[in-house]
Amino acid sequence: MTPQPAAAALNQLTTLNKSPRMPVLFLGHGSPMNAIQDNEWRRSWEKLGADFGTKLPRPQLVLCVSAHFLTNGWWLTAMDRPKTIHDFGGFPQALFDQQYAAPGAPAVAREISQGITSPKIGLDTGEWGFDHGAWSVLKPMFPKADMPVLQLSIDYGRPAAEHFALGQQLRGLRERGVLIIGSGNVVHNLRAPRKAGPVPPYDWATEFDAVVAGQLGKGDLKGLIDFQKLGNVAQMAHPTYDHYLPLLYAAGAVDAKEPLQMFNANFQGQAISMRSMVWG
Template sequence: MKQPTFFLSHGGGPWPFMDGDYRRAHAPLEASLQALPASLPARPKAILMISAHWEEAAFTVMTSPAPGMLYDYGGFPAHTYEVVYPAPGDPALAERVVALIEAAGLPAARDAQRGFDHGAFCTLVPMYPQADMPVVQLSLRQGLDPAEHLALGRALAPLRDEGVLILGSGFSFHNLGLMFSGRGQAPSVAFDAWLQSALPSPEGRAQRLQAWAQAPAARQAHAREEHLLPLMVAAGAADAGAGSCNYHQTDYLGGLTASSFRFG
């Protein structure tokens, strides 16, 4: 059955492996991720994960049958640098992804050494805690061109009919300077309101996303847009599918507004 696509706000660092107030701050996000598999039309055959935490000169696909871990965060408890999410890779899916990207005239490459970064494993742990779902990670492309990432999504759209769940993992608000200074509340509200209005209707959605930097508080919400680009891939793969918000929190880490979205 045809799978939807998702843009997921993935939270801060290795939060699923922590306890206390920091973990509790992620409770609404955790609940939304735990509920996601049951909302699907069928169990996926595999997941294609586009994470904000991987950029390459070409769209690069993880090809390992048993990916390792990449602890791409700092300042967290020691045990969070030893956690493991042992989901299998899917080399056949990786080759299919390369073929689709190249057929669309976009540059593609392979990486047999790359491990799961926290944009990937911190969304997957609540969704599939048994780590029994095959996962392939796909990078962003350096330059962070919105149109190019929308085109990537369109190229990947056939995977939806093949039972592959396409997940874009980023964050609807990602300005750490404003976040940690307590000045992020207003821009996060303003930009989130634009997302809520821009994403539901497929009519003109691609044009709105290409011009995202003109949205209210856009460059305050995303001083650098790597955490927004996975949205372009998910929306591009959705084609004419309607969008809906499947996670919305107005008190994330002291008052930020954050959201995730489903397409199709």
């Protein structure tokens, strides 16, 4: 897992100006309703977005890896005007009415695709857009939607180490004003029985969340790859891996010694950890 060749190539993109090194985010997005409800998570995204351009450098572009863009092979959105995708059901009409009209950046997507030769990253010129893993956090963060956004898909059939390694290759983008965001959840089990009312998280959920937090705190980023070694706890925390894998892209894109701030270190319900991170 050597990031240098592609990272160096991406640091030389001609479509983006050199900039101060951008942070990397992992955001626990939880329920789609967080996009429109006034709650602690939405408010945290609003606050975080307000920091860009004041406490943090303003991005030239956002590259989002969402738990909801799962494909065979890797793909990068490359359309001028990505559509807003409402990839959920059973929610109020107000949620389906939401639009996020940020532009795409086809020229940047082409350069990224050319800069990363292994694995091959295809260009999606019309199939996808912004799924709720992306727009539900971006809309509170950057409500003007005036910043180009790309989504990188997750090749769901590949082993965890390859997702981390691709994150490593994305590092060079940070020197070109690209804000890399992984959007998923540290714990995500919608199959677990749910109880009404305020109830504490499951023991296995808090255990898995604590292990991940411990690895992050120690800078053991590569240790995140071997999450399945936790056995049944990992299987309960992630019956499917889609919401965990975005964390590996974010962790791969940073150096273990970079400053880390964790926030939203709590649960939405019994089996969804909202733990989120800012590196850099």
